[in-house]
Amino acid sequence: MSAATTSQHKGSVNYLNCDYSLKSWLTTLDHKRIGLLYLIAILIFFLIGGSMALMIRYELLTPEGDFLMSDTYNKTFTMHGVALIFFFLIPSIPAVLGNFLLPLMLGAKDVAFPRLNLLSWYVFMAGATLGTIALVAGGVDTGWTFYTPLSSTFAHGAVVLAVSAAFVAGFSSIMTGVNFIVTIHMMRAPGLTWSRLPLFVWAHYATSLIQVLGTPVIAITLFLVGVERAIGIGIFDPKLGGDPVLFQHLFWFYSHPAVYIMILPGMGVISEVIACFARRRIFGYDFVAYSSLAIAVLGFFVWGHHMFVSGQSMYAGMVFSVITFLVAIPSAVKIFNWTATLYKGSIHLTAPMLFALSFMGLFTIGGLTGLFLASMAVDIHLHDTYFVVAHFHYVMVGGQIIAFLAGLHFWWPKMTGRMYPEGLGKLSALVTFIGFNLTFMPQFILGYMGMPRRYHSYPEEWQVLHVLSSAGASVLAAGFLLTIGYLIWSLWYGEKASANPWGAKGLEWQVPSPPPTENFEGKPIVKEEAYHYSPELHEEEKEYEHV
């Protein structure tokens, strides 16, 4: 790579200070600004969904219903799921970090279609607005899965508004996916061949494929729910001549791959962070890159593992079960390869690295507990219990949110031009790790005991485990609030960041922090593979202040 730009000119013009007007933000075509717009939007939904999680956990402190019961409780967990899945997790890494970083990593001025990019944010906001209206107009009591015929006929909440919200937000996801695929194909800097791409880019390529291929199916499915509910055309309700199980097939055809929309970008982040702070090229780059594609492809053929007790044929169940076991392998490969990357590295335990290691632990548990649910005979017992709740929170929170935090800390200096306080960052990594395990480890046991999900009351003998879980949720919430607090604080009071505070490889670290609007002066030329670190050399020269 060309010589690193390590100096930053005081008072130089960058993408943040070039224009302070609100109009300049709302009409911006700059991928970096759009990334920040997404960050602000999803933070709001993170706070909404997160506070609902806390309310749920506090309700469950006692076996009987206390302050959230029946419809109120049902609406709370529904909006918790809808807000966090459709309006936080799915856009989190791709729309924020992906938007900000892809062009920088590729040596490009912007994404392929900057206008489409801005449109995708507006479409997302339209969906978000509909979702908020649904919440205010009485809420939704179907669960985020919208199972029919409850959602299409029997539920009395604002179901049509809620499915419209997810429907509209889906289009923003498709637009981002198309934009990223074209950008990765067309906008790579000279010399940046596919085998030299950062793994973050590979992960986003795989994610975009799923977004483009899968999202239309959920859009149609939710549209049909709305049609049945609004006009009474029988599609899913047997009383109207429909098939209720058909909905589950259509829903999970998207929503299982959507799990990978949520986790693959996180894996991309982890590859970048581990390579940088181990000062090593990722061990087995090819395996890690192709495993993303393998996950994306296989992920489309496992949806029936959500339906082992739905009355689907036994043989269909077996096929879905065996493919689910297969899709676990590429994820395991990634974990092993990241571990091997540490071998002979020069390891710096910065906050992003601690989050990345936390991810490795939590995601390992999240992935392996998925195999319990893939095992049909065991899933009969565990389906729709707290075991499932614990499993997907290990993947979605322990995996994706922790990876998002790793990435946010790692690229925070690049995005904002400021360092976050390192000590608090490390503390946050520790507190979230402890709080998370305390919250969700007891839920595995509760699930095996038979505690069904979506209950506001439960038999007395399970109270101890529920209290432990609620205590953990408080610790976890404190960790998240601490993080949000010091990140915002650092925007004004953080130490000024240099262009490359971590001594990281990758084109994004060759431009000033924050980058100028046009990213690069001239076209960068790539002459070496990704992660061209050398741990033995790094040990001799100590040139970077922050590692």
Add this chain to the structure above:
Amino acid sequence: MNGIPFFPEQASKAAHEVDLIYYLLTALTIFFSLAVFAGVLYFVIKYRAGSKVDRHHPPSHNMKLELAWSVIPLFMSLAVFGWSAKLFVEMQKPIPSRDALEVIVIGKQWMWHLQHPTGQRENNTLHIPVGRPVKLTMISQDVLHSFYIPAFRIKMDVIPGRYTTMWFEATKTGTYHLFCAEFCGTKHAEMIGSVVVLTPEEYEQWLKDNQWGMQSQQRIETMAEQGAKLFTRLGCNGCHAPGSEGGPPLAGMYGTQRALTDGRFVTADDNYIRDSILEPQKMVLSGYEDKFMPTSPGIEEQQILQLIAYIRSLKEMPAAAAPINRNEAEG
């Protein structure tokens, strides 16, 4: 119970083996998590920045190693899959037995309604004898529900419009939790109850204690007897009685292959009979193209199940059964 409970009771035939697979998976999870944890910890300490260790020629990849840690977990996964699939098939299959107890379950917002073949009904509680296979035939009147007994390690969705079935055999007397596991609306969390496993003698006694109708002093009728009455009341016997030309005879047809006018063959099972009662024109039997069967508006799920019980009872003695029942119905 003291302290924190970790496992639900093992009270069915399948529970033990389900738990064995669970133990195996738990052991694998702990092993791999600890292996990753130990590996990370070891490398982080040994190769921490500033430590004086050999860092020369870090391997960029190692094909053999990477194949090994792809293929070994693959085979382990397939082994677990095989065991689990085998058990799954066993759990779904009918338990071979002459005297399986067949109970019907009707789920509705927000209660379970059950009826024993001998006619006894109960709500949110299921009494069964220990050591005897039980088959549940289940249907929902409204939304999806799911019949879940953790102590038996079994669960099956209860769907509107179609029967689902579930087999189990209780191995231990006692009272166990019964939950609705599929979210079904406002009072989902109150759609709970219990399963009471009795000794065979206790179960017989329970049946006797409950054989009198609520209001009347009359002994309750079996499901098949109730079905026979309905069969007459709804006018089914007009065409389906033995010797009648109007419709196909029903005696002995249960479980046979039926040739349809569109060339398909279907097995005459519970779902087939239910569909034929509700939508007679959907699956017309070959040879009856020109016959018309009226529907019975307002017929309830419970009544359909009683009719099915009656039609099944016609199996053994086709010629003699119908007149006897007709007499009973009139009597």
